[in-house]
Amino acid sequence: MRGWLVVPAVLIVVVLFAYPVSWLLVLSVTDPEPTLRNFKMLIEAPVYLRALWNTILISGSVTLLCMLLGYPIAYTMAHVGDRLRRLLVFIVLFPFWSSILVRTFAWMVLLQQKGLINKMLVDYLGLVETPLTLIYNRTGVLIGMSHILLPFMILPLYSVLSRIEPSLSQAAASLGAPPVRSFVRVYLPLSLPGLVAGSVLVFVIGLGYYITPALLGGPGDAMIAQLIEMQIADFGNWGLAGALAVILLLGTTMTFLLVSRSLIEGGP
């Protein structure tokens, strides 16, 4: 009887979400008439292939960056006292709750020719002679997306790290393992599930990103989402947009499935 409580939410999601999304996906094969032409166009035109490849490359690079930046923070969060940890959690969560637009805009300010970063590099530190181009190119996109997606790496990773028994590192030391070997042979393997979870999250979310690449990237950095927007807003080509949406959704789903499959098989 209480089961009926789910009805309003289900109704909302089905009518306002599932139907529109399915409608769009179906368009990929029905616009302008039942055809596979849209998919053919995607595979044949280099423009689209390049954009698809860009998307994967950018998302992958961001994932790598987030791994490198996020691991030390997650490790620290798992190894400090309560008060410091809560502070760190707050610091990691806060960007999470802020508008992506504002954050991306902040990077626009920081990365411009006369922005703070260039000012520091050229005027204050004297490391380079001319200001670097950090915006409207791949670098800007990578920096901006890493910034926004970092919490998605840190939080799942932290969750796994915080569950690793401290006695395991102690045991490794008592058995003769110096710190680096102990980390590589014992701690790192045990943290792998968290690393994988965080990476999948970052990668999959990054695939569908729109705002940040649109504002920080150049024309050669266009990702799938931007393409979809262009097809609809500029060309009114819904069929193609639908096809792109299908590909994006497939990529997202497949990544999830692949990873869960390998987690099940590969694990001990």
Next chain:
Amino acid sequence: MTWVYSERFWLSLRAAICLGVILFLISPMVIVVIISFSSAPFLTFPPPGLSLQWYRKLSSSSVWLDAIATSATIMLPSALIATAAGTAAAVGLARGRIPGAALIASLIMAPMIVPVIITAAGMLGVFRSWGLQGTRLGLIFAHTTLAIPYVVFTVLAAMRLVDDQLESAALTLGATRWRAFWRVTFPLILPAMLSGMLFAMVISFDELVVSIFLSSPTVRPVTVQMWSDVRGDVDPTIAAIGALLLAFSVGALGLETVLNRQRARPVVAAAAEGTLPQGVAP
């Protein structure tokens, strides 16, 4: 103890990296706030002086005031409906013994998982044919749909923490099913509901991608206004609006943290435990 020094080396290295990453995470937003108080009409940092002129400009700009009003009048109904429907769904899923509950849960969570651009494009096409494109109602519908998964997730987590034996105990003590729910379970999930509502409010207020597709020159939330300005000539007014948005987010997060100091602290605790789903839509 010479070997303690090698331990100290790793500690310092790690602390240095962490400090760097934390700076990386926080400083962009701090800089936006600082620039919003700049006395110069461009986005230089550090600003030559401090002034409230951009905030004053905001408060007298009808464009921005309208935008804020639009955002607010969309956010409140969306958050309320999402919280109501989401809480009901969470209760139903947790206690209702529905066949295929896992499937239904996945369905309800879907708007959180599907890339927003796809949702946005789909909604544009369908809402347009329903005459909802460019209307406040359309945006309310869209934001509600996007927020529901977060409410469900938050409240469901809290429901799982509440022992269902508590309700059974209440029943043996003479309460009817409804009273048992209202007097026992409901107060315990209230913090989670409020968390969910706060989350829904922030999601709506910060929502951009779907809103771009569904707004019009007359119905335009703050984020969309900011989006169009950012790609043109920019002055620190944008920083001021950005700072206000940030203040709203921090306030909401702070409120959520304070509200949930005890055991059932869904969002922050879930974050601390790493069981959060994909977050705010890009």
Next chain:
Amino acid sequence: MTQGLLHLNEVSKAFGTIIAVDRICFSLAEGEFLSLLGPSGSGKTTTLQMIAGLTHPTSGEIRLAGRPIGPLPPYKRDIGMVFQNYALFPHLTVARNIAFPLEMRHMRRAEILRRVEAVLRLVDLSGYGDRYPRQLSGGQQQRVALARAIVFEPKLLLMDEPLGALDKKLREQMQLEIKHLHKRLGVSIIYVTHDQDEALVMSNRIGVFNRGRLEQIGTVEQLYEQPMTRFVAEFVGESNMVSGAVREAANGRCTLETADGPLRGRARQAFTIGSAALISVRPERVRLEPEAGAAGDRDQIQGHICEVIYMGRLRKYVIDTAGGQKLVVARQAAGVEAKPFSVGDAVVATFAADDAVVLEDTR
């Protein structure tokens, strides 16, 4: 004195204002089995961790084989350690867990395999090499932890309450196995436990810890027959405590004036006349007679039986004495017993001065 394998000299550990370990001194001979016995939080695990190098003393010195161990990090100390929760690496098989310390020492593959096999046989787990820790029972995991800690033939083995998680029967079986292993390998062992029966079964010597201090260290017999503090008398075995004032003290003997009359016992320390002290006598050293007998060298206390507890091997009697104290007397339930007493019976409890110890009243 720095002979022997391990020597702790005035070792202390403070956490802020809390003193976890307070000026501990003891030595460990080669091949000795020493138990550190005490309640939770008494500092024994912290002491063990300092020996292993997982934490550093705030003062004092630890020497291993005559050389100070302080400068050595834990991974260079060559000390085996078995942790309370086993600390088996979940992502490695049993064989690889055991091989780990050998790999750290850059041993050749063939040699590693040989040693792992040998030690698996030693702990009776041959053939389990390819399993993962989570596939094993608690007792088996325990043995793998043990195997891993001895495979590199350390001179010293530290064990931190390793049997705590096992049920009684399994624990008793493992205690014997560890004891036998100790004899076979000749390795020195420091064993931390809060279970005195366990310590009694396995150890050559026991060190009793209380609130960070090492109250007494000695053989099982020494601790049992000649406790030096109230805590030791009560923690190791059971003891009756009768309080009184010192009336006479001479020649290693002491007489206390108690509510039940003058009672005599052995005294290791010097007591000032008039000071408060305790007489400690073990329940099984007290004899019960139905009525007072001739005064001899056994002190007599009058009382009534207020409770009888039948425990299979023993019968325990709780007695209300005339002076208002409670005494516990233990007698063998079967065998030479005229007849068991029942609740309400008037009895006279007697004990010899040689069976009693006078201790400081430290409470």
